[in-house]
Structures are given as C-alpha cells and as structure tokens.
Amino acid sequence: MLVDTHCHLADPKLRGEVDAIVARAHAAGVGRMISVGAIGTIETDRATVAIAEANPGVFAAIGVHPHDAKDCDAARIAALRELARSPKVVAIGESGLDFHYLHSPTAAQEDALRRHLELAAELDRPIVIHCRNAEARLAAIVGAAGIPPRGGVIHCFTGDSAAARDFLALGFYLSFAGILTFKNAAASRAAAAIVPNDRLLIETDSPYLAPEPIRGRTNEPAFVGRTFDALVRVRNADRGALAAMLAANAARLFHLGAE
C-alpha cells in the first residue's frame, strides 16, 4: 500500500471529481492520502476537512500557503485552530517560504511561518513545510524557533544533498514528488539516495507536478506510484520493503493509526 502524503483534493481543478479520484487512488494501491488545504482562503481548508471527514482514507492538513501569507493574521489563525478540532486534521500547513514567486512579501512569509510553527506546537500536530529558493532562511527560522514537538516534513523537497542534510539535522522528514522522475532532477535523486529510511516520504502535490511520462497533465494521487518507482531505482530498494517503510513513516509522522 502507498500513501500520498501531499495532495490538494479541494483544488478547483479537481472539483466535482473527488469521489472518482479517491476511488482511482485506492484501485492503484494508494490507501491513504493527506489532502492539504492552505491555498487561497479558509474555505479551501473547510472543503479539505469536509473531504477528509467523508473519506476514511483521506486526512487533512490546514494552514496558509506562503503565497497567501499576507492574509495570515490572528483571525485566520483562530479560524484554523477551530477547524483543527476535527480528528481528521493531522497536520498544520503548508506554510513556509517561497522566494521564487514572492506572491507575498518575504517579511509576511516569515511572520506566517513563525505563527504556523507556534500553532503546530500548541495543537500538537506536525508541520508541513513548503520551501522554494529559501532553504537557508527557512533552516535559520526553524532553528531559532524550534521544530514543533511532533516534527514536520519538507514537502516536495527539490534541494541538493547539502540542503537535505541541513533539514534532516533539524528533525524534518523529506518528501519527494514527481520531480524525481524528471530528466533534469539529478541533484534531487542524489538527495533522495541519502535520506535515512525512517525520514522518507512520497507525494504527488496533485493536481500539480504530474510525473513522467504524463508530465504537464492534471496530476492525482493514483499517480504517486511513478514517484515510488523512481525512488525504488534511486535507492536500489526492495519494492515491498520500501512501500512498507514509507507507509510506516507516514503513519508515524501524522499519527494515522492502524489501517
């Protein structure tokens, strides 16, 4: 059984198709999914929690994406705290830093990240981190504030081995997405080879980032197997053992309980 630890089932691109998407995931051997809200308004988080509550194999992460960090005020944090009363909310995020797009100013992103770290610690949930072109700054902020007691994951990790070591030293899991299947991702594959067995996760980040050979199409959790196949090759791993390890890692980090 595979786990897609990061997808966006409430995304407008997938709207109205969630039941079929979850069914296709299960048929493809993807037993569990963590659906992340966070993009846009609090309504995305609400919709994500509703999807998780309606589907036993789906769990939710809620937060404010770094793109929208300028909207992450005290009222938004209070609304997230209220939503997190659902037992299907297993993580806070995705928060973090995106200095590539800079849809929100850096100061707002850093402030929102600190608020999310505090909220994750307060609610005793792990944190889901998005990081693009900001590895050193992110490591500095988490290093100063402290990783939440329940830990966290750097989702869609695309850095090199040095960045991987920095995040591992802070206590993070590293999650790899379909980029691992791209021709030009040699540095990510090298990083994926050095992550310890017990800190490794995979994800789709669907509907974005479809893996080869369907790159450019709408992605969905059923396709996480492509990233799994790439990881098997990169780590020269036994398929069954790697799948079991990845599922156990997801269950441990997100406290998913027994199946």
Ligand SMILES: [Zn+2]
């Ligand atoms: Zn992200």
Ligand SMILES: [Zn+2]
């Ligand atoms: Zn995402």
